[in-house]
Amino acid sequence: MEEKKYYLTKEGLDRVQKEHNDLLAFRKKKTMDDAPSILQSEDVNPEYLVYQEDLHLLEAKIAEHENILKHVELISKPAKGKRLEVCMGATVELVDESDKSVNEYTVLGTLEANPMEGKISSESPVGKQLLGKKIGEIVVINSPIEVKYRVQNIRY
Amino acid sequence: MKTEANDLLSFFLSSSLLKSIPRTGWVWEGIENPETIAEHCFRVTFFAWVLGAKANLQQSRLLPMALTHELCEIHAGDMTPYFDILPEDEEEKQKVLQRWVRLSQKKKEILSRKKFDLEKKALDRVLDPLSPLLQERLLSLWMEYEKGSSLEGKFVKQIDRVEALLQGIEYLGPKPDSILVGWWEGTEEIVDHPILRAFLKTIEHRLYENKASDMDGELAFLMEVGKLKRRPRRGWVIRDVQNPETMANHTFSHALMAWILSWEAEIVLNRDRILKMCLLRLLCHSRLEEESPFDNLLRKAKTQEERRHILGKWIRSSSREKRVRNEKRYLEEEKTLRQIIAPLDSLLQEEMLSCKKEYGENKTSEARFTNQAYVLEILLRAFQYAEEDTNFDIKPWWEWASESIDNSVFAKLMNAMDKRFAKT
CATH class of the missing domain: 1.10.287 (Helix Hairpins)
Structure with a gap:
């Protein structure tokens, strides 16, 4: 294992x-x-x-x-080729497709996560969905009611 | 062997009933909106912490024992010391209630045995969904309390009574001719620990005679804690929830969930620390108005439609805004907490402030565990409200949990909740 x-x-x-x-x-x-x-x-x-x-x-x-x-x-800045996708350490701007409101998260490991400060764990349901996404792609958070975000910006 | 997520959920759902069962004695006295069993347990746990520290008792057994000592009442109901002896006739009943229980030794033994058997049977039923290990732990705590077989067990038995007496004085005032005469009698019959005898003296001097006394600091603090039994949680108030849960009720559930789930975790956790962080979480709101993360946005809403829109999702903002809001909130809460705990001795103050710092920074395993239990407990409450009211929107709570929960035990419980409450 x-x-x-x-x-x-x-x-x-x-x-x-x-x-x-x-x-x-x-x-x-x-x-x-x-x-x-x-x-x-x-x-x-x-x-x-x-x-x-x-x-x-x-x-x-x-x-x-x-x-x-x-x-x-x-966690370090990824190689140039990888910076257009969400990797560990990325700060991601997300737009809610339903009302265009903007939300932002930084994706970190479980030991440094603090959701109240916008630092989410890569192992949380949101974190798992974000990893690997590129700008323009849709992120779907499954729930009793779905939430759909579009990735607007990624920075390191 | 671990407990299945569905069974854990069953346990938490049944234990949440304690948040809606009012304490029988206050119902008899006609007290409006009397405290619930959970609210009583909440403050008894604080008694255990603060007075137990003075008594040098083992906190790792004392606090969970205080927190869980009434679990049997989920099925047994709140049995008062007048169990099985009250006449049917209301006038006669009131006469009996004016005095403490007066019975022969033999009758006391028979009633005590009967009560014990009923409560033990009820407790077995409550604990049934849990793993054998958890059942054994909770049962052993309760037996220690019920039988007084340890110093900690005796202490919790006594603080249970002292807390009820204090609550009675807070409801009825220090009147010489009320039902409290009986309560004083009963309390003085049972309390023999020197710290608690001193505390009773302080209650008498301070509340009846307005004179300075040795444990004024502890009394002031514990009365401040009692205010949380009457403070509704803001998140439910802004959603117009009928009878929104109080902070004391929430803290009881939060502490219970965190403590129980800590036995299911894959790593060894400092449970004493976890319980204390749970207890402290909302304490500052006995003085500081609780602000929901939605309040700023709601202030700008001009219509009911806008309000509904804001409340229909979790907070959306930049990382910087989240950090600034969090830091501001932490500083305000920490400042207020310092004021509230100022009457306590310096070691306790230090401990409480370090707990506050620990869960605020979210850097230790215990802090992460406590904070995720906090989110999960609120999600469960939200699901329960949604079941009662079809207009209640579960979405923001699910979003919050989805960004906050990464512990596998909590994630399984979250999924169990989704399945249990899913609309067909």
Whole structure:
């Protein structure tokens, strides 16, 4: 089965890398400084249980970051020939065919998506429909009621 | 083993009934538009967070226990402590309600057992669609609460009663001769945790005597939280929805959906953090008027036709406009939140502000999960409104979800909703 790729801008990659380093440093501190006494059995030591739960979460976060860094693909400006179609990192202007209103999205990976700022995930239903489209092409968002957009502009 | 999307949807649809069942005690008292069971659970969860932090209890069990402790009432109904002992005659009934429950020890045990059996049976029915793992988790939380078998279980049992008392005072005022006499009696019978005893003292000093007290900050905060039980969500108001859902009702559903679905996710998530981000989401609107993304456009609409046109689709604007609007909204909300949480101790304030920042920035797995659960919960509510009213347009909500949802668990649930509510 193909492993999941994580698309990140340079800024996003730097952030994930820093977070990973911070988590590793935190783990080192937690295992050396914060470990409570485990002389009592875990049945009667709630502090130990909380500590174990914290460590479990921390390890999961570190593993998550390592997985992302292992499978990262950097988003960069595509080659000239590809700039006329929607690729990762593209900002796309769309016109609603029904009333000519204009909507705009930037297509990014899931880790940097923030739809309220117009940054949508390539894995969202809208993002999936946009990828590969060229200027002039129609994008159909399927729903209980269809929405049809025409791609008006693509920029990087 | 994971739960199928259709079964998850069944569970969320049945749990949403808690948002329309009013709390029995307030109905008896003739309170107009009394709080729902969901609204009560919403504030009990805040009690768990704020007072539980002072009590140094395990929040990862405390908060979900508080949130889900009344799930059985979906089928069992809201059973009050007067369960099975009220006379038929209205006058006699009112006499009994003026005092706390007075019964022999044996009778109390029999009634307690009867109530437990009814509620357990109802809870089994509620949890039936869920995977064995989820059923076990929710059942174990409820048993801990019901039996008081842990510090957290005892605490939730007690804050359940304290929250109801506070709500009673907020409805009826601090009157010495009302039904609240009975409530005080019952509360003082059950509450033994030192933090909660101190909190009760503060309620007495502050609300009855207007005197300063040790936990004034926590009381002020929790009363502020209670305002969300009366604030309708703007998105439904502008669409002329009959009885639009309150912010407290929405937050209950949002938190429940996010917590339940976090067990279905493919990665390990910090559920405590997710719950807290859900709880905080709308808190600033206890003071700040909620603005819908459509308000700016609606202000320019001259006719009903134009209004209908604007409301018939999701927001269309440039990336820059979206970013500017989002930043402006975030700053206003953050400023208001700071004011609301100012009475709390600095560690709690820090935690709440960092939660706000986290879901605002949408950069962590937990933030993305919380934000997508938010959109999905609203989509579900919109589908429910559309089912009640054929004029209600589902399109903008579907558009919003289509641009916001990329998590596979949520996407499956979205498709399940589409199939379930599709018009034939």
